[in-house]
Amino acid sequence: MPRVANHAIEPLILNRFSPRAMNGQPLTDALLLQVLEAARWAPSAANFQPWRFLYAQAGRPEFAQFLTFLDTYNAEWCVNAGALLIVLSKTTTPDGKPLGPHAFDAGAAWMALALQASALGLVGHAMGGIFADKIRAELAIPAEFAIHCAVALGHKGDIAALPERLRPRETPSDRRPLAESIAAGAFPPAWK
Template sequence: MTAEDELTRPDKTAETAAALHPLLAQRWSPRVLDPAVTIDDRTFTALFEAARWAPSWGNTQPARFIAGRRGEGTFERIHRVLSRGNRGWAGNAAMLVIGVARKLNEDGEPMPYGEYGLGLAAENLVLQAEAEGLHGHQMAGFDAEAARAEFGVPDDFEPKVAIAVGALGDLADADDGLRDKELRPRSRKPLDEIVFTGSWSTSAF
């Protein structure tokens, strides 16, 4: 990749202590998306099949999704409930999604691990997007109560995340602020700060 290529379509492959599957090493959350790319019916189905087959506590399957592809009314309605900062770039996504977690079971009791189950399903969706040559950007920046009202989400469910899915766009078309964010190096805490053995103060690495 040339320096010019890096400024338009950066290589964001993770630097890891051990080799990872490319779907994991190359997964990242771009904001600069290609407004010409669309999601066909097969890919749309594959993304939500991946989410459907995520593990969940007791197979309770607490994850639900509201989804719209660009050009559809649902896409525009989801776009309206995003935070101002996310609305600025997410309109170029091929698809917008609201992830919803079931919080009460059929007896009105708290659903154990409902948010955890939604998180697993959302990550399955994002990894399937990578397999399809797309990217998923998960967002906390949206108005959950506005989403509830907009789509009639029942009280026993909670909108928890918005997801933009699309293909990487050309950074040359982005403003300076957005371009700087996209070129910023990826980073994570080192393993010796997050994995312990024997006691909390003893790193496994």
């Protein structure tokens, strides 16, 4: 069903969604960098830009390793990704103090890249179903970097090639009404 906004917003925002069907075609350097460039321009606290992205393009030796970082549910459909990303953020400032908004900023960067992927007609799909300890150990990620998510990027593929249970989910999801997420002033009891 087509999405309907409660208030007029940019079609790019409304129409971005997280498909899973991809065709296995590797993402070229040019496309990958174009998508990551969008993340680069996200806003961040004090412009610290705490986000970092590790990537593996399909067809490169590290792609098989990155697939093992995904839980079995995600690995099943990500075999056809064109590239896999791991989203990290630096949890400290350049002078070593804790950086409170590092996760918020990394989230903004993910959204920017997701919108760019969508604008290019690509799949961009975040995944929390990852083995963070394995990622940290195998990719030698220092303790001051948080591991947030993986992201599958790829060229759209045939829905019929997806496992049957995933096919009905290959459609834009809805959202609760805006009024349930906002309140003027104090915290509303309804949110508890």
